[in-house]
Amino acid sequence: MNRHVEHHAEDADVLVGRAIQELRAHGERVTAGRRRILQLLAAHAEHLTADDVAARTDDDGVHRATVYRSLELFAATGIVAHRQLPGGATAYHLATSTHLHGHCVVCQKVIALPSDVFDDAADRMLRQRGFAFDPNRSSIMGTCDSCRAASSLSAEE
Amino acid sequence: MNRHVEHHAEDADVLVGRAIQELRAHGERVTAGRRRILQLLAAHAEHLTADDVAARTDDDGVHRATVYRSLELFAATGIVAHRQLPGGATAYHLATSTHLHGHCVVCQKVIALPSDVFDDAADRMLRQRGFAFDPNRSSIMGTCDSCRAASSLSAEE
DNA sequence: TTATGTGCAAACTGTTTGCGCGAAG
DNA sequence: CTTCGCGCAAACAGTTTGCACATAA
Numbered sequence: 001m002n003r004h005v006e007h008h009a010e011d012a013d014v015l016v017g018r019a020i021q022e023l024r025a026h027g028e029r030v031t032a033g034r035r036r037i038l039q040l041l042a043a044h045a046e047h048l049t050a051d052d053v054a055a056r057t058d059d060d061g062v063h064r065a066t067v068y069r070s071l072e073l074f075a076a077t078g079i080v081a082h083r084q085l086p087g088g089a090t091a092y093h094l095a096t097s098t099h100l101h102g103h104c105v106v107c108q109k110v111i112a113l114p115s116d117v118f119d120d121a122a123d124r125m126l127r128q129r130g131f132a133f134d135p136n137r138s139s140i141m142g143t144c145d146s147c148r149a150a151s152s153l154s155a156e157e
Numbered sequence: 158m159n160r161h162v163e164h165h166a167e168d169a170d171v172l173v174g175r176a177i178q179e180l181r182a183h184g185e186r187v188t189a190g191r192r193r194i195l196q197l198l199a200a201h202a203e204h205l206t207a208d209d210v211a212a213r214t215d216d217d218g219v220h221r222a223t224v225y226r227s228l229e230l231f232a233a234t235g236i237v238a239h240r241q242l243p244g245g246a247t248a249y250h251l252a253t254s255t256h257l258h259g260h261c262v263v264c265q266k267v268i269a270l271p272s273d274v275f276d277d278a279a280d281r282m283l284r285q286r287g288f289a290f291d292p293n294r295s296s297i298m299g300t301c302d303s304c305r306a307a308s309s310l311s312a313e314e
Numbered sequence: 315t316t317a318t319g320t321g322c323a324a325a326c327t328g329t330t331t332g333c334g335c336g337a338a339g
Numbered sequence: 340c341t342t343c344g345c346g347c348a349a350a351c352a353g354t355t356t357g358c359a360c361a362t363a364a
Contacts, residue, residue: 029363031319051353063321068354070319084277088245088328088353102288111288114281120241121278124271130302131259131268141294145287186338188344208328220346225329227344245328245353 012042015094019079026077033062037070038094041080047091047123081116083123093119101139106147110139169199172251176236183234190219194227195251198237204248204280238273240280250276258296263304267296 019038020030040053054067071092074080081095100118102111122133176195177187197210211224228249231237238252257275259268279290 029318031363033320049353061321065322065355066320072355084241084243084245086241086247088241088247090243090245090353102282102286102290104288105291105294111286113286113288117278117281117285121274124274125259125299128274129259129268129270130305131261131270131299132301132305133259133297133299134262137262137298140290140297142282142288142290144289148287148289186343188338190345206328218346222330222347223345229330247328 012039015042019074019094022077022079023074028073028077033057033066034070036060036062037067038074038079041092041094045093047083047085047093049085049089049091051089053092081119083116083119098135100135102144103139103141104144104147105141106143106150109144111144113140169196172199176231176251179234179236180231185230185234190214190223191227193217193219194224195231195236198249198251202250204240204242204250204276206242206246206248208246210249238276240273240276255292257292259301260296260298261301261304262298263300263307266301268301270297 016035016038019042020035023030023034036057037053040056041048050068050071053071054064057067058064071080071082071090075082075092078095080092083091085091095116100113102113103109104111118133118135122135125131125133173192173195176199177192180187180191193214194210197213198205207225207228210228211221214224215221228237228239228247232239232249235252237249240248242248252273257270259270260266261268275290275292279292282288282290
């Protein structure tokens with residue numbers, strides 16, 4: 001019953017495979033360096049700094065610059081999510097399918113919001129207040145695109 | 158009826174005054190530079206980069222280093238909130254009393270979460286999906302400190 | 315074979331720090 | 340008067356970029 005609780009080493013290959021497919025689907029080349037970086041990200045499901053990754057790939061002959069370029073590419077293709085850390089560093093992790101529901105208080109429409117948007121906030125809530133945010137069970141209130149446009153016709157700047 | 162809609166120049170002095178009191182309350186000195194920086198933050202209720210502030214104070218003889226040191230101090234004393242931008246810069250604004258409710262899915266307890274935690278996320282949702290997040294009307298789901306501790310006794314790592 | 319990725323080294327942005335002078339309390 | 344903040348200039352961390360060579364497709 002607790003068979004699929006193990007998010008450890010075995011799954012990593014699967015995740016890497018999926019990421020590589022995604023990469024090919026975007027017409028990007030699969031190189032040794034990129035594979036290596038994806039392996040690292042898959043292994044450390046948590047956050048890894050670009051610099052962290054660079055440090056670990058250096059031994060394997062993958063250059064810092066390559067790491068930065070690859071991570072940027074992965075982020076652009078949606079393969080990884082990224083997040084800014086205090087101090088200016090950027091943390092990366094494989095993108096998951098997690099998403100959050102935005103609920104428009106005007107038209108009641110529900111909007112799917114991208115997964116990585118709340119990573120940073122979730123992290124800080126956990127650290128500062130011990131609250132473990134669960135995006136999949138949450139929906140947040142606000143105003144959607146069109147209702148926002150509509151309301152700005154009748155009111156304040 | 159629309160008298161207090163104006164969040165423009167007039168209020169700024171009040172906000173600065175409040176910030177300065179707060180500063181004194183923390184036993185910190187009030188200098189020309191600090192006053193100037195607070196004025197800037199009060200004037201631009203949105204985000205201002207440390208670098209932005211530095212650029213604008215340079216003319217007034219307030220040095221870059223002073224700006225960084227002051228902003229760091231303000232953040233430490235809770236007078237301003239800060240947020241990391243892509244590219245490594247940090248955006249600052251006067252702290253408000255805005256907060257969000259965290260709802261524990263286990264014990265149903267509601268927890269007040271600090272305001273600035275969501276600045277980043279709100280910004281990205283607005284940009285990426287046109288969704289204007291309203292923290293004051295939202296409560297998000299998750300697990301609180303104690304329930305999290307309790308559940309980790311019976312399950313995964 | 316050819317377009318694309320890589321290593322290298324140098325530049326760049328944003329931020330931090332040690333020092334002696336100057337001002338706030 | 341004494342403690343703390345400031346300007347200055349130099350160092351630092353993280354990241355980006357132009358170029359010639361290497362390699363995936």
